[in-house]
Amino acid sequence: MAGTAVLWFRNDLRLRDNQLFQYPQVRAANSLVALFCIDPRHLQHSRWGNHLRLGSHRARFLAESLIELDESLKTLGSKLTLVAGRPEDIIPSLLGERGVLAYQQEDTYEEQRVENQVLENVGPHVTLLQHRHQTLLNRDDLGWNPCMFLPMPFGKYWHGECQSIQPRPELPMVSKGDLPMALAEDRGMMASAVPVTLRELLRQMGVQANNPASEGEFVWRGGEVAAWGQMRAYATPDGLGTHMQTRNKFHGANSFSRLSPWLANGSLSPRTVYWWVFDYFKNTRNEGGDPRFDHFHKYVFQLCWRDYFRFYCAHFGSKVFFLEGGAQKKRPWRRDADVEQRWREGLTGVPIVDALMRELKATGYMSNRGRYLVASYLVFYLGIDWRIGADWFESQLLDHDVCSNYGEWASMANIAVDLGSRYPMGLKGRGPSDPRSKGRQGSGGDPWAKGAQTGDAVFDPWEQAAQYDRDEAFVRRWVPEVAHLPKGQAHSPPDLGNSYPRPLAVHAMSLPKSSALGGRDGPYGPYYSSGRQQKRANCVEVRKVKADKPAEQSFYLTLSHEAKPVRRWVVKNSQNRMSIST
Numbered sequence: 173m174a175g176t177a178v179l180w181f182r183n184d185l186r187l188r189d190n191q192l193f194q195y196p197q198v199r200a201a202n203s204l205v206a207l208f209c210i211d212p213r214h215l216q217h218s219r220w221g222n223h224l225r226l227g228s229h230r231a232r233f234l235a236e237s238l239i240e241l242d243e244s245l246k247t248l249g250s251k252l253t254l255v256a257g258r259p260e261d262i263i264p265s266l267l268g269e270r271g272v273l274a275y276q277q278e279d280t281y282e283e284q285r286v287e288n289q290v291l292e293n294v295g296p297h298v299t300l301l302q303h304r305h306q307t308l309l310n311r312d313d314l315g316w317n318p319c320m321f322l323p324m325p326f327g328k329y330w331h332g333e334c335q336s337i338q339p340r341p342e343l344p345m346v347s348k349g350d351l352p353m354a355l356a357e358d359r360g361m362m363a364s365a366v367p368v369t370l371r372e373l374l375r376q377m378g379v380q381a382n383n384p385a386s387e388g389e390f391v392w393r394g395g396e397v398a399a400w401g402q403m404r405a406y407a408t409p410d411g412l413g414t415h416m417q418t419r420n421k422f423h424g425a426n427s428f429s430r431l432s433p434w435l436a437n438g439s440l441s442p443r444t445v446y447w448w449v450f451d452y453f454k455n456t457r458n459e460g461g462d463p464r465f466d467h468f469h470k471y472v473f474q475l476c477w478r479d480y481f482r483f484y485c486a487h488f489g490s491k492v493f494f495l496e497g498g499a500q501k502k503r504p505w506r507r508d509a510d511v512e513q514r515w516r517e518g519l520t521g522v523p524i525v526d527a528l529m530r531e532l533k534a535t536g537y538m539s540n541r542g543r544y545l546v547a548s549y550l551v552f553y554l555g556i557d558w559r560i561g562a563d564w565f566e567s568q569l570l571d572h573d574v575c576s577n578y579g580e581w582a583s584m585a586n587i588a589v590d591l592g593s594r595y596p597m598g599l600k601g602r603g604p605s606d607p608r609s610k611g612r613q614g615s616g617g618d619p620w621a622k623g624a625q626t627g628d629a630v631f632d633p634w635e636q637a638a639q640y641d642r643d644e645a646f647v648r649r650w651v652p653e654v655a656h657l658p659k660g661q662a663h664s665p666p667d668l669g670n671s672y673p674r675p676l677a678v679h680a681m682s683l684p685k686s687s688a689l690g691g692r693d694g695p696y697g698p699y700y701s702s703g704r705q706q707k708r709a710n711c712v713e714v715r716k717v718k719a720d721k722p723a724e725q726s727f728y729l730t731l732s733h734e735a736k737p738v739r740r741w742v743v744k745n746s747q748n749r750m751s752i753s754t
Contacts, residue, residue, distance in 0.1 A: 175268050176355055177201035180259065180275035180290075181208045181252070182283075183306065183573075184438035185237045186396050187244050191303045193346035197272045198301070203355040205266050206245055206252050208238060209259045210366060210376050211286070220563040221512065227567040228379045229536025230433075233394040235373035237439050240395030242368045248346060250354045254366040256376055260289035262364070266355070267298050274301035276438075279318075279486040280574045281493060307479040308442040308472075313337050318483035324589055325601035326480050334476045339446050389425055392433065392536065392570060399434035403445070406430070407452045415467040420541045422528070422646045428539060429471070432571035435478070442475050481579030484588065484599065492578050495557065497587030499598065503683055505557040505585075511676060512560050515550055518651075521675035523663055524637035525549050527650035536570040541640060547584045548619070548631035553677040558585035586628050596627040603629065630680045637663040 177198040184190055185208075192198070214226050226234075242252035255262050267273060273294060278284060291300070304311055311318070314333055323329045366376050374380065392398075406412050411426040421427040434440040453468045488498035496502055514520055518529035528542040538546070543565075550561045562581040566572050579599075582588040588598045595601040603620030619636075623629030641647055644662040648655040653672040654662045665672065 175201065175271045176203045176205060176266060177272040177274065177352060178205045178207055178263060178266050180263060180273065181206065181241070182276055182278070182438070183436065184276045185241045186439050186441065187241075187248075187346055188396065189305075189342040189441040189444050190346070191305045191343060192274050192276070193350065194343055195272075195274055195301045197299055198274055199350055199352070201272055201352045204250055204352040205355045206250055207263070207266070208241075208252060208254050209262055210254065210256045210373075211258055212256070213258070213282075215378055218563055218567060220560055221516065223516075223564070223567050224378060225567060226377060227536065227569075229392075229568065229570050230572060231374060231377040231379040232370075233392055233433055233536070233570050234437060235370055235377065236394030236398075237434075237437055238373060238394075239368055239370060240397060240439075244396065248348050248351055250351050252368060253354075254368055254373070255364045256366050257364050258289075259286055260293050263290050264293040264295070267294055269295050270297045270299075271295075272299045272301065274303075276306065277302050277304050278574075279304075279482050280578075281490040283574070305441070306438070307482055308339050308446055308475045309333060309337050309479055310340050313340070318486040320487075322483055322487040324591055325595050325597075325599050326477065327601045329480055329483075330473065330476055334472070339443055342441070342443050342447060389423060390430060390535075390537070394433075394437070394439065396434075396439050399431065399440045402430055402434070403440075403448055407448070409456075412449065412452055412467060412471070413456070416470040419470070420539075420640060422524075422539050422542050422640050423649075430537070432573075433537075436571040436573040436576075442478065446472065446475060478573070478576055480599075481573075482575040484579050485575040488589075492582060493559070495559065495587075497582040497585070497589075499587045499590035501587045501590055503585070503587060504555070505551070506555050507557055507560075508554075511554055512556055514673075514676065515546075515554065515556070515561075516564050519673055520549065520554075521673040522549065522633050523647045523651045523654050523665065524633050524641060527647045530650045532565075532568050536568055538569070541636070543580070544584065544619075544629075545631045545633055545636050547581060548629070548680075549633055549677075551585045552628060552630045552680045552683070553633075555681050555683070558582065558587070584629070596625075597623050597629055600629070628683065632680075634663060 179192045179198065181192070184192065187193070198204070216225050217223070218225055238252065238254065242254075245251050263273065271294075273290075275287075277287060294300075314337070323332060366372055406426060406429045408426065412429070414426075415429070418424065418427040431440060431445060435442060435445065449468060449471050484498070485492050491498045491500065494500070495505065515525075515529065516533070518526035518533070520526055520529075525546050528538055528546050531542075532538045547558075547561050550556050551558050558581050562578050565577050565581070566574075569577070579588065583597075583599045586598055591598060591601075597603055597620075600620070600623075603623055619629045619631045637647065641663070644659065647662050651662075651672075653668060654665045657665055667674065
């Protein structure tokens with residue numbers, strides 16, 4: 173029988189479908205510590221502006237999720253231990269000589285540095301149990317290691333693996349009596365332990381304990397219970413039953429599922445969401461819905477993009493965070509502190525851009541279409557370094573996920589990967605095969621179709637506003653300076669003097685289409701040779717663990733510390749087709 177088992181919670185703050193509770197070694201331990209570390213590196217100020225790396229909205233959502241996880245663990249006879257400090261300093265002291273450490277591995281540079289430092293500090297006889305269950309499709313079912321191979325562009329993955337591999341069922345629910353007793357709080361743990369209360373958690377995160385933001389049309393609350401409440405609320409004919417038609421709206425109570433914040437911090441697993449969506453459409457068979465729309469596959473399509481960005485980060489390692497991105501493509505981005513701050517504050521003089529940015533700052537959320545629009549304006553109209561946008565989204569978004577956020581920004585800036593002229597938009601290939609897809613909101617000028625010709629998917633903000641905010645309700649709600657204008661003028665107001673600025677830019681810049689450094693414009697671009705992708709040896713095998721369920725474990729870490737990207741954190745003291753059968 174092992175000593176103490178430490179369950180290191182990270183972005184997996186749930187009981188349901190959680191691999192941490194399934195390991196026999198954990199259940200056989202003498203005692204258990206369910207641990208979450210409030211890492212001070214997450215609480216630093218950004219190096220890209222005068223704001224915190226963890227903004228107030230996400231901090232509160234995280235705190236609420238942790239409180240609920242603690243309450244859920246108590247129903248099992250355990251509890252959550254919250255400690256302020258770095259995991260590599262805390263975890264080894266809890267394990268002892270022959271403890272068990274179970275955790276979810278990550279795929280990005282800074283998070284992997286922490287994992288490696290923890291592994292360096294634990295004893296040689298500690299049992300390591302590592303998994304990568306953040307994705308809809310299990311990695312062991314892919315047939316390839318994303319560190320070594322990645323089908324590019326995304327369409328190859330969507331039409332290949334996503335149509336041929338069935339997501340695994342959810343794991344069994346953990347029950348009372350399955351886990352060891354909680355470890356008594358000793359070994360100096362009390363000195364840095366944090367009471368599991370909202371006020372104390374927010375204080376530790378440097379955030380005031382204000383009421384949750386209620387300026388938007390939705391009030392957010394962290395934790396599994398709220399996540400399930402939102403899933404049930406969206407599982408209606410006017411919600412999930414119209415997903416393909418409404419997903420591009422800027423606002424609306426049921427226009428999109430809003431599940432992404434709970435997916436991002438692991439209060440929900442993507443498998444749970446998939447099987448919930450599957451059951452909904454299997455039971456309703458889209459009754460009363462328009463048969464032209466395949467809402468199920470469009471929703472799964474978005475879950476698969478979430479997987480793909482994680483595999484992208486695993487494949488390209490630290491290059492994801494460089495200015496030139498995974499493509500190593502040089503483009504003439506610039507820096508301008510005043511312009512950057514006006515974009516953050518929603519003072520660009522473009523009402524739809526400003527409305528979206530103000531909504532983000534006030535609520536911590538923005539629609540998917542809105543994110544494309546404001547990102548396009550920053551990089552293609554203002555020419556600003558794309559990482560300024562990624563950093564601000566990291567701070568403000570409730571649903572910030574490192575891989576999805578930085579992957580999307582790199583893809584929008586078209587520096588994620590260079591696949592040559594055959595796929596001018598990199599990971600997005602040539603865009604949707606039918607960009608003028610059916611839907612009540614129209615095509616918004618088809619930025620993807622235009623991008624297939626020019627290489628960059630430029631979202632014209634005035635064109636997008638005319639398509640997706642036809643009644644001007646959204647912009648009038650968030651930009652009161654134009655609310656008094658006659659109908660038809662809110663998106664393109666006349667000169668309002670000092671009450672509202674003129675647009676920073678009205679035309680997109682013409683950026684050079686430079687190729688990747690050292691690349692060639694062949695049929696598959698510089699990361700392919702003779703039609704076969706080059707091997708990328710940025711994965712190394714780490715200490716293997718004997719386990720009863722080898723398919724539920726992964727023994728690889730992506731080591732990318734040899735490269736030196738611009739860090740997201742400041743280092744201390746240094747500068748089969750998925751179908752519904754009926």
